[in-house]
Amino acid sequence: MGQFKRDISGTNTDYAKTKNDTYADNLETEVLIVGAGFGGIYLMHKLRQLGFRCKIYEAGKNIGGIWHWNCYPGARVDSQIPIYEYSMPEVWKDWTWSCRYPGYEELRKYFDHVDKVLDVRKDVAFQTRVVGAQFDKPSAKWVIKTEDGRTAKAKYFLLATGFAAKRHFPDWMGMDKFKGEIHHSSFWPEGVDVKGKHIAVVGTGSTGVQIAQETSKDAASVTVFQRTPNLALPMQQKPITEDEQIKRKDQYAEAFKYRMTTFCGFQYDFVDRNTFDDTPEVREAFYEERFRLGGFEFWLANYKDLLFDSDANREAYNFWAKKTRARISDPVKRDILAPLEPPHPFGTKRPSLEQNYYEMLDRPENEVVDINMTPIIEFTEIGIKTEDGKHREFNVIALATGFDAVTGGMKNMGLKDVDGIELSEKWKIGTWSYLGMTCAGFPNMFFLYGAHGPTAFSNGPSCIECQGDWIVDAMKKLKDEDIKYIDATRQAEEEWHRKYMSANIPGKPREQLNYAGGIPLYEKECREVLENGFQGFITA
Structure with a gap:
């Protein structure tokens, strides 16, 4: 059964671990992002523009997220170009595709192009899997542990692991x-x-x-x-x-806005x-x-x-x-x-x-x-x-048995709340979040394209940019107002939970894991939270 035993970090080009501080033990950075796919790269680029110091931990050997891992026969995107790409003009102005729905090989080339434009890889630690993380209140920093024994500390901890990060293996006999x-x-x-x-x-x-x-x-x-x-x-x-x-490039800005x-x-x-x-x-x-x-x-x-x-x-x-x-x-x-x-x-x-x-x-x-x-x-x-x-x-x-979709990746990282309780334990009897981007007991931790966002009911890059912009704006507001950290309240989680299928995982509670009101309404509700002074959060 060799495929289960092989190196799960992938088969693409092995980027050697360079001597820069991205791979350092006891790494200190302002922002640590997990995942170098659409979401992680978008967050890093937007935060860099605001002067935040960012690093990415990526389990695979290359950027691209799902398009680094997917190379099975027929792997192809289901959103039509140019809708399935970044809206940033500096990225799309010099890029063209071969067909309406590109395959994984072309999407990997797209991420090579993204790297050339945004200079992503220099701040990514590849083959780096997070196995533990907890917020330390006295220092107001996250302490993050990796599989190979390294430690990192960051004020902000951002999860861009995607909705299909943990593979589901059935337990058939033999x-x-x-x-x-x-x-x-x-x-x-x-x-x-x-x-x-x-x-x-x-x-x-x-x-x-x-x-x-x-x-x-x-x-x-x-x-x-x-x-x-x-x-x-x-x-x-x-x-x-x-x-x-x-010929259509002059319509792109309006298309991305629409x-x-x-x-x-x-x-x-x-x-x-x-x-x-x-x-x-x-x-x-x-x-x-x-x-x-x-x-x-x-x-x-x-x-x-x-x-x-x-x-x-x-x-x-x-x-x-x-x-x-x-x-x-x-x-x-x-x-x-x-x-x-x-x-x-x-x-x-x-x-x-x-x-x-x-x-x-x-x-x-x-x-x-x-x-x-x-x-x-x-x-x-x-x-x-x-x-x-x-x-x-x-x-x-x-x-092709799928993934522990939407929540599996986050539950598989050893995340602990401020009291030391693992997220996997807290979510055993149901999934709880506020705005589909934060969790009570996890200060200064944000996630995107996961539970209780528009995730599976959306075009991936659209959802990522909607949530990514909110996270970036929230972090800017925290910095501008000199707030050490914010933490969602349990009451806010419960109210958000009431607004809302994970049918392929035995024993997993059946619940609606995706925000079903559409992106415009979702964005409106999230923006109101910022406009009302972090309504639903405790600040310190």
Whole structure:
């Protein structure tokens, strides 16, 4: 089971640990950021501009966050360019993409470009994993411990670990027995050969959809083990020339400004009418146009009552099912992949984007196994056994079983509150935060793109810039007003908690972990806290 045993820091270029103070033991810095992806880099750049001294601790060997780790077959972004990039002109003015939805290789090149413009890497300690952190009240500083024994102290501790930082491994019996190749999607090594091989894909989240779709091109067979159907939408991928993008550059500033006014931070928004305001004929044509345009338009540029009215939601699902079922000739696969009855209300889980997922799985050599009806019993040396007595043989098994999403990364870092209680313990019976950026008992600690923010219901960079700007402005206010630290109150946490699915982790409380009111309302509520003198916080 070699992939679980390999160095989890990744397979990219190994940046040697330089002799600068970024890697120093007993490091003293004003701001310590965890994570060198979209969020961490944005925070560091904005804080540097205000004169803050910043360092980043990054577990991997390169910048890019999820795009450093993701190199599984078909790994690709689901937000259309230029919406999926930084809004900073100094970054976008000299950068162009090859297509509407870039893959991981191109996104890594983008982060190389970001580094050239913003000079990121000199202040990043790579292969540095945080295993403990606690705020020391007498010194008003965070004391942070790393896996290799180093210590750092910082006035501000910022977590930019992302919502999918802790991988989820199922506990099926015999997983360590399998003699072929077995890889979690987030540990996927470069150069896995699937040509002519029998592939198992366990899981049908966005990762599972992408791996199954991509490996089906060359594999002898692909078997997908599905618990919940993915209500995937057509991506409508297409190339975009450099000239096309250069001609549009004068519209970028307005496009980035507009994305922050939309519900989920995309380049489009819900239309200002309800589903049944239109005749059936007009509604059908409207739905067809959303499918033709592709991406998340059928989800987020649909009728405004889609997510709020059950009949409207069912109408949209019925259209999705009709369009999708027409693409699948096998009746058994059709009912598993696109059932007539919705597995959950459409759009309440983020759909995946696909290019030819349904056509690929419809091929006779490929199989879809509904593990609700025929559960996985065990892994063997040569394959997977299911409850119906079948023993399927595989050369490669892809575990697309997802992550302990939204909260997993923060709970896995040894974070302790001022009384020494671990965050993982405090969040055992539910997740608590204030504004989706702070936690009671953790002074001067901020996080973004995590629990109780717009996170999974948003375009990543839009959410990050919304929350990042608030954190930066809060820190500037603290500095200007000579406040040593702020700490959210428990009452503020409870009120925020009341405003609000973590279904893939056994034993984890089922709760709404994402702010569902949209980015504009979220930003308004957070800004009011600053305008009212850190309402909901204790200051010292």
